[in-house]
Amino acid sequence: MGENPLVLHVRVITPAALAPEVLKTAVDCHAVANVVRLPGAAVDPAGDCIEFDVAREGANEILADLRAMGLKETGAITIEEIDLSISDGADEAEAAAPGHSEDAVIWEELAARTSAETRLTWSYLVFLALAVQIAAIGALLDQPILIVGAMVLGPDFGPVAAFCFGVMQRDLPLIGRAARTLAVGFAVAIAVTLACAAASRLVGWIEPTMLDDRPLTSFIIHPDRWSFIVAVLAGVAGILSMTARKSQALVGVFISVTTVPAAGNIAVAIALAHWDEVGASLVQLGVNLAGLVVAGIGTLLVQRFLWSRFELGLNASAMSREP
Incomplete structure (x- = not known):
């Protein structure tokens, strides 16, 4: 069991048509863990809600991919820091990302x-x-x-x-x-x-x-x-x-x-x-x-x-x- 506070939680509201692509992007990224899909959960804007945790070191890449899908205009991307994550999956995601979380620069955040x-x-x-x-x-x-x-x-x-x-x-x-x-x-x-x-x-x-x-x-x-x-x-x-x-x-x-x-x-x-x-x-x-x-x-x-x-x-x- 690991306890790692250096992980970000990302919530994506996406049109249903883009949901499979968003989901594949999250699942394929080795810096991501704990992926959740809630079909039809979003009301305004309407669509699916997809949530996942990502190691800080890998955040720039996946955020760039999500932006490239036009989700800023058609949905929403929300990021928050996790104070405590007790998850082997989160630990593995951080281990898969090069560098150290303490040194990671998230350009969107900056x-x-x-x-x-x-x-x-x-x-x-x-x-x-x-x-x-x-x-x-x-x-x-x-x-x-x-x-x-x-x-x-x-x-x-x-x-x-x-x-x-x-x-x-x-x-x-x-x-x-x-x-x-x-x-x-x-x-x-x-x-x-x-x-x-x-x-x-x-x-x-x-x-x-x-x-x-x-x-x-x-x-x-x-x-x-x-x-x-x-x-x-x-x-x-x-x-x-x-x-x-x-x-x-x-x-x-x-x-x-x-x-x-x-x-x-x-x-x-x-x-x-x-x-x-x-x-x-x-x-x-x-x-x-x-x-x-x-x-x-x-x-x-x-x-x-x-x-x-x-x-x-x-x-x-x-x-x-x-x-």
Whole structure:
């Protein structure tokens, strides 16, 4: 008896005429187990319901086959993760699929996730504005703990990942939406923080001398090669954490890059007329974003190359088992 949580459950609603082809596709795939057919069970859209479990490593191939049948238009394909699967068949399906489930990249899932990250929602703008304001206060008070808190709160890696995925897929609309979300998000967050900083200066809560000497947070205004290197490493980790669904690793990525602190420092530097710091912070922001994008695109390209080889291995394995 095996207990394997790294299996996906797929539910397909298909027109009755296509059901035999869908069923054959599922049964013939050695990464699939526990196939169920419910004739006439679907009401809207009308048709059959076919369900099965598939190892994550083999999901891309079978999802591509189902899409090629036009089921997106005539039916539906629903995928969900299984927290626990106690099935020898599921274990055998995973063993038949080359690679490891923990490393599997499901491109349909990543496409849906990155597309969602490009939405310019109120919650995105609020979280980014709050993060930039906390970072600005951290810069004023020279408090690294506030800077770290702001980094964790910032939601800006999502659009960066979407931008990288769009470049890999040559999806110009996705690239445009991601770039817009990043640009508008940071512009709004900086504008809100600038307004708060200007109001604070008018009432005497802050003054220009607060930015004169701050040894603990001066890294924000000193971009160098290490800033780029750290951003590259964080970009690799960020993409891997998204494709492997390791949310705890993604938190570490947020803490590593200086995008949000740089944006916060831009706002307070403008409000307090520290114009040299404005330019330095803009460079820091640009260096970090460039590092994230370069690393993200490179990581996705490597993953696509590796998983294309694994999928070829899965096809070869299936052919070798055919009588």
